[in-house]
Amino acid sequence: xxxxxxxxxxxxxxxxxxxxxxxxxxxxxxxxxxxxxxxxxxxxxxxxxxxxxxxxxxxxxxxxxxxxxxxxxxxxxxxxxxxxxxxxxxxxxxxxxxxxxxxxxxxxxxxxxxxxxxxxxxx
Numbered sequence: 001x002x003x004x005x006x007x008x009x010x011x012x013x014x015x016x017x018x019x020x021x022x023x024x025x026x027x028x029x030x031x032x033x034x035x036x037x038x039x040x041x042x043x044x045x046x047x048x049x050x051x052x053x054x055x056x057x058x059x060x061x062x063x064x065x066x067x068x069x070x071x072x073x074x075x076x077x078x079x080x081x082x083x084x085x086x087x088x089x090x091x092x093x094x095x096x097x098x099x100x101x102x103x104x105x106x107x108x109x110x111x112x113x114x115x116x117x118x119x120x121x122x123x
Contacts, residue, residue, distance in 0.1 A: 026102050030106060030110065036116065037116075039051070046097055048098070049095055053116065054092055055122075056121065057091060058079040058081070063115075064076075068119075070114050073107070073111060077094045078095040080094055081093070
């Protein structure tokens with residue numbers, strides 16, 4: 001791995017960093033439009049934990065998959081509870097990765113945003 005990394009032109013790394021920087025900023029821009037959520041701003045990770053105004057994030061995710069779509073599309077995100085050691089923590093949080101194309105990420109976040117507006121288990 002070290003040999004491979006030392007042979008890759010630094011311009012490649014800078015290009016990849018810029019792609020992820022743009023994805024991160026696009027994600028945060030949509031988050032800022034959603035005052036009802038709380039989120040972490042990634043500093044080195046490729047994901048954010050997002051606290052939702054819902055009764056239970058896993059139920060919200062199931063609802064998105066089974067009962068909600070925007071223009072025939074829905075989204076799958078990861079419930080965050082399993083990332084915590086303490087039972088009960090993260091029950092209303094999701095984990096969103098930004099390791100996808102920027103346009104796909106923004107489209108997915110818009111689906112979540114519209115879903116939250118009508119989700120029957122809002123709190």
